[in-house]
Amino acid sequence: MAATTTTPTSLGDGADDRLLATAQQIVRSLNTPKEVREDMLLIFSSFDNRLSSITDLINGEDSRPSATEEDLDRFQAAEKVILRWDGSGSGAPSRESNSLLHSRGDVVEYLCAVDDIIQWIEQISIAPSGKETQILIDRADNAIQLAMSRLEDELRHALIRNTVPLDADRLYGSIRRDSLSFSSNYGELGENFESFDEVNDCDSARFHERGASLADDVFVDLINPDGVEELREIADRMLKSGYERECLQVYSNIRRDALDECLAILGVERLSIEEVQRIQWYLLDEKMKKWIYAVKIVVRVLLTGEKRLCDCIFEEYSDACFNETAKGCVMQLLNFGEAVAIIRRSPEKLFRILDMYEALRDAFPDLEALISDDFVISEAKGLLTVLGEAAKGSFAEFENAVRNETSKRPVLTGGLHPMPRYVMNYMKLLMDYGDSLDSLLEVSEEDLDRFQKTHGGDSSQLETMSPLHQRMLFSMSELEYNLQEKSRIYEDSAMQYIFLMNNIYYIVRKVKDSDLRNVLGDDWVRKRRGQIRQYATAYLRASWTKALSCLKDEGIGGSSSNASKNALKERFKNFNACFEDIYRIQTAWNVPDAQLREELRISISEKVIPAYRSFVGRFGSQLEGRHAGKYIKYTAEDLESYLLHLFEGEPKVLHHVRRKST
Secondary structure (H helix, E strand, O other), X not given: OOOOOOOOOOOOOOHHHHHHHHHHHHHHHOOOOHHHHHHHHHHHHOOHHHHHHHHHHHOOOOOOOOOOHHHHHHHHHHHHHHHHOOOOOOOOOOOOOOOOOOOHHHHHHHHHHHHHHHHHHHHHOXXXXXXXXXXXXXXXXXHHHHHHHHHHHHHHHHHHHHEOOOOHHHHXXXXXXXOOOOOOOHHHXXXXXXXXXXXXXXXXXXXXXXXXXXXXXXXXXXXXXXXXXXXXXXXXXXXXXXXHHHHHHHHHHHHHHHHHHHHHHOOOOOOOHHHHHHOOHHHHHHHHHHHHHHHHHHHHHHHHHHHHHHHHHHHHHHHHHHHHHHHHHHHHHHHHHHHHXXXXXXXXXXXXXXXXXXXXXXXXXXXXXXXXXXXXXXXXXXXXXXXXXXXXXXXXHHHHHHHHOOOOOOOOOOOOOHHHHHHHHHHHHHHHHHHHHHHHOOOOHHHHHHHHHXXXXXXXXXXXXXXXXXXXXXXXXXXXXXXXXXXXXOOOHHHHXXXXXXXXXXXXXXXXXXXXXXXXXXXXXXXXXXXXXXXXXXXXXXXXXXXXXXXXXXXXXXXXXXXXXHHHHHHHHHHHHHHHHHXXXXXXXXXXXXXXXXXXXXXXXXXXXXXXXXXXXXXXXXXXXXXXXXXXXOOHHHHHHHHOOOOEOOOOOOOOOOOXXX
16 A cells, blocks of 8 residues: 555534544554554545544434525515415416416416425425424425315316317218228118018118228327327326326316217217117117217227327326226227127127227227237227127028928019028128128038038039028028928919929029129039029920920821811810910019019910910911901911010900901
8 A cells, every 4th residue: 555644633523623633643652553543544534524524413403404594585586376276365367267367477487386396395305304394394285285286186177178079070081981881782781680571672772881980090189280289288296296196187087078069979879788688779870870889989989089188298107097997988889899799689780880899999909009908908808709690690590591481471573582582692692701701701511411411502602602592502402492392382283383483583693793603613503503494494384294294295196077167176276275374373473673574474385375376276277267367366476475474463464356267
């Protein structure tokens, strides 16, 4: 250690001096070299201040700096500002007034006063304790309490004053309509899906509206932008003063009410489960549509904006404040969804439930990113699950309706049964929900076995199909089987085939004109076209065989004997009777499709007209004379004209005017 010649000249007063002097005596008495003794003395001297502090503590004295007169003056000035706005003095606004502080200048002055009080409290807390100090601390605490009460009210009024009402018209104007799925035949599903007999075409202009999507840039101001800074300033002082609970409570209460008002503007009502279950379906359907819009708007626009606002005002307290603000609004939406999911399941509810499922599914990632409340997120996940189950249950009800529809009342005209209209339009709408239904539906071994045993299905085709497409194929098979059973209601076999032609042709046309063709395949279409041709052939045989048998040569000789003439007269009379009977009956039958109707008339004409013309040409001369018109009542051209009246659905009777003989 290097020696030093510097010896301290002043080491303190009182006890410190005495203690240091004693230490010096001890060092000098030690039998050590001079250089070492001097270093030891230097070390002891460096403890001067520390020894002094220790002595103060022993004697009960505090060396912490006390507040200056300038600090005290600033505190008293700030206290005066706080007390002036306490409301007890003259000129102060009442607590019910819309603006508690008269101007922006008043706000700045008041906030600066609060800052000075907060700073004074921090400073006075390290001053020596004593009676006077405690009095100052009490005064500061009282001032802060008064200030926080004032700022709490000011925060409430500023929130109300700066809240921007939701402009639903402008918001809906920014909604894209390209996601609307229109089906001009949705109305054919009918008002009452439980009874196929009530389905008709009179309301076919109706459509199923899936709902609109929001544009990516949709934004609304939740708070007047000019008021955000004021809110942040007020919140900052309350948080610094330890009034975070009061601050967050005021903010979340006001903003929660604002979000509730937004829900009301969007048409979302607060309904109990019992109320939802009592609502008629057409009214509930409208409420479900509004809910779907609200979910998209609330999550994508309102909550996103609310979270951005909380981040700006509260920073580290943002999550807690936002969770408390958003919880009521989100839970109201979820509660309605829960009520809908547990109502009685039926086919007509499927599409709107799927709309709800998809709206919540698409919004869930954003909701999960915004809200950190585990309970709310768990409830949202639970609702997704129960909506999925409700969709599966409603789809199963549709399948059961197709499989078990056993009405025995025939379609009197042999035309379209309501069931294929119902099923095919339902199927077309299902295609719009392929992704969702594929994720929800599954195909059991029991389903596959029943399909193969009952309908002779090809399992190789099923292997390449999605769950939805498999279930749709099963329903199509059930539909065809059910139509076969319904055709047996008709006693007239010819009408059975007309009925089957009408309904299978309708199904094929619906498949060809939609994406269903991609599901069922071209082979499926070709097989059904073949069936239609078979039904047409069977119809001709059942309906016209008797009439055509009258135009055969058997039993009619080439002579003009009386026996031959009588036989010929009988043939013409029988043919006329058959034709008139067919005309009377089958003009009342209905083939709605113009192309099928024309093709069927052509088939009849190709069978009947040539045979009739040939028969008249060979044997008509044998009945020439005065009474020939009694038996040859129609020309071939007459018959062709009359055939055009068949299948119009309007019964007619032939009133023949007897022709004069030539």
